[in-house]
Amino acid sequence: ARLAGTTSSRSANSRIKSMTPLGRGETAEAADYAAVYLDYVIDCYPPKSVTAYFLLRLVDKVSNDLMDPPPDDDVRAAAVHEFSAGQNSWGYYAFWKKDELESSGRIVDDVLTIRCDVGVVGRYATAKTDAAAAAASVASSVHVPPADLGHQLGALRSRAVGADVTFQVGAGSGARRFGAHRCVLAARSPVFEAELYGPMVERDAGRVIRIDDMDPQVFDALLDFMYTDALPGMRKRDAVAMSQQLLVAADRYDLKRLRLLCEHELCKHVNKGTVASMLALVEQQRPSCQGLKKACFEYLRKTPKVLREIMATEAFDHLVNELLSSNKLAIRE
Structure with missing residues (x-):
C-alpha cells in the first residue's frame, strides 16, 4: 500500500x-x-x-x-x-x-x-x-529453555565432583560429614568467604571444619539453598521447626534471602500452637524478623484469649511487656 x-x-x-x-x-x-x-x-x-x-x-x-x-x-x-x-x-x-x-x-x-x-x-x-517480522518468525521457532543453573549446581553438590572442603556437623554419634566447594560457599556467604579464604586458610587447608551447634539436617538444607537458591522440600509436620532453625542458620551465615524465605514460610503458620515459639525466635534474632513479629502481633490482636494465655506464662513476661508497650494490642474482656 x-x-x-x-x-x-x-x-x-x-x-x-x-x-x-x-x-x-x-x-x-x-x-x-x-x-x-x-x-x-x-x-x-x-x-x-x-x-x-x-x-x-x-x-x-x-x-x-x-x-x-x-x-x-x-x-x-x-x-x-x-x-x-x-x-x-x-x-x-x-x-x-x-x-x-x-x-x-x-x-x-x-x-x-x-x-x-x-x-x-x-x-x-x-x-x-x-524483514524484521520474518527474522522474528524464524527466531520464534527456536525454543530457549529457562535458566537451570540452580538445578545444575545442585547436581554438582550431589555428585561431590571437585569438592574441596569438608564439614562435620553435629555432636556425638549423630554427627555427619558434608563435602562442598569453597568457591560456591564464598560467593554466597560473606561469613563463609572470611572463614574459607581468610588469613588462616593455608594453615587450615585440608582440615575438617567442625560445627557442633547445628543439626546436620539443618546444615544439609542450608547447603541445598546455597547451591540452588531455593528452599528444600519439607514435610508439612516439620515445616515450622525446620524453618525456625534454618532462619537462625541464615542469620549466622548472612544469607538474607534465605532468612526472608524462612520468615515468609513461618508467617503462614502463625497459630495458637506456634505463636509463642515464634515470638521467642523474634526476640532471639532481633533486630531481624520484623515481618514475623508483625504477623504474631496481628494474630494476638485478633485472638485476645491466646494473648492472655501467653501473659500467664512466666517465661514470656518480657515478651508481653514488649507487646503492651508497642501499643498495638487491644485486650478485650
Missing part, C-alpha cells in the same frame, strides 16, 4: 509518495481555493491501515524558500491522519486562496510547486519491517 501522487518525499522507503493535484474544490465556498489531498493506494492484501504525518509548504522556484499556508483554524501545514481501506483520502478542500497564490509570485510558467514531506507513525508494512 502507498500514499500516491506526484511529489516525492524522503519517506520513499515506506512507499509513501505524495498527493493529488490542486483544484479539487468540493463546495461552492471552496471554488476560490486550491485543494490538496493525499490518496492512500492499496496494493496489498489484506489491506493495512497506516498513520501518516505530512507537512505541506509552497516552494519558491527561485530561492527554494518554503512557505507555510496562512494561519487558519481548519488548515494547518502539518497534520496526522490514519488512512485505511474505508478512508483512503484526506486533505484540505480549501487549502489556499487562488488569488493569493497568483499574487504571491510563486507560480512560475503556470506551475506551482508544493513540497509534501510524509512520514509514517507507528507500524507499517515496509521492506524493513517485513
Whole structure:
C-alpha cells in the first residue's frame, strides 16, 4: 500500500509518495481555493491501515524558500491522519486562496510547486519491517529453555565432583560429614568467604571444619539453598521447626534471602500452637524478623484469649511487656 501522487518525499522507503493535484474544490465556498489531498493506494492484501504525518509548504522556484499556508483554524501545514481501506483520502478542500497564490509570485510558467514531506507513525508494512517480522518468525521457532543453573549446581553438590572442603556437623554419634566447594560457599556467604579464604586458610587447608551447634539436617538444607537458591522440600509436620532453625542458620551465615524465605514460610503458620515459639525466635534474632513479629502481633490482636494465655506464662513476661508497650494490642474482656 502507498500514499500516491506526484511529489516525492524522503519517506520513499515506506512507499509513501505524495498527493493529488490542486483544484479539487468540493463546495461552492471552496471554488476560490486550491485543494490538496493525499490518496492512500492499496496494493496489498489484506489491506493495512497506516498513520501518516505530512507537512505541506509552497516552494519558491527561485530561492527554494518554503512557505507555510496562512494561519487558519481548519488548515494547518502539518497534520496526522490514519488512512485505511474505508478512508483512503484526506486533505484540505480549501487549502489556499487562488488569488493569493497568483499574487504571491510563486507560480512560475503556470506551475506551482508544493513540497509534501510524509512520514509514517507507528507500524507499517515496509521492506524493513517485513524483514524484521520474518527474522522474528524464524527466531520464534527456536525454543530457549529457562535458566537451570540452580538445578545444575545442585547436581554438582550431589555428585561431590571437585569438592574441596569438608564439614562435620553435629555432636556425638549423630554427627555427619558434608563435602562442598569453597568457591560456591564464598560467593554466597560473606561469613563463609572470611572463614574459607581468610588469613588462616593455608594453615587450615585440608582440615575438617567442625560445627557442633547445628543439626546436620539443618546444615544439609542450608547447603541445598546455597547451591540452588531455593528452599528444600519439607514435610508439612516439620515445616515450622525446620524453618525456625534454618532462619537462625541464615542469620549466622548472612544469607538474607534465605532468612526472608524462612520468615515468609513461618508467617503462614502463625497459630495458637506456634505463636509463642515464634515470638521467642523474634526476640532471639532481633533486630531481624520484623515481618514475623508483625504477623504474631496481628494474630494476638485478633485472638485476645491466646494473648492472655501467653501473659500467664512466666517465661514470656518480657515478651508481653514488649507487646503492651508497642501499643498495638487491644485486650478485650
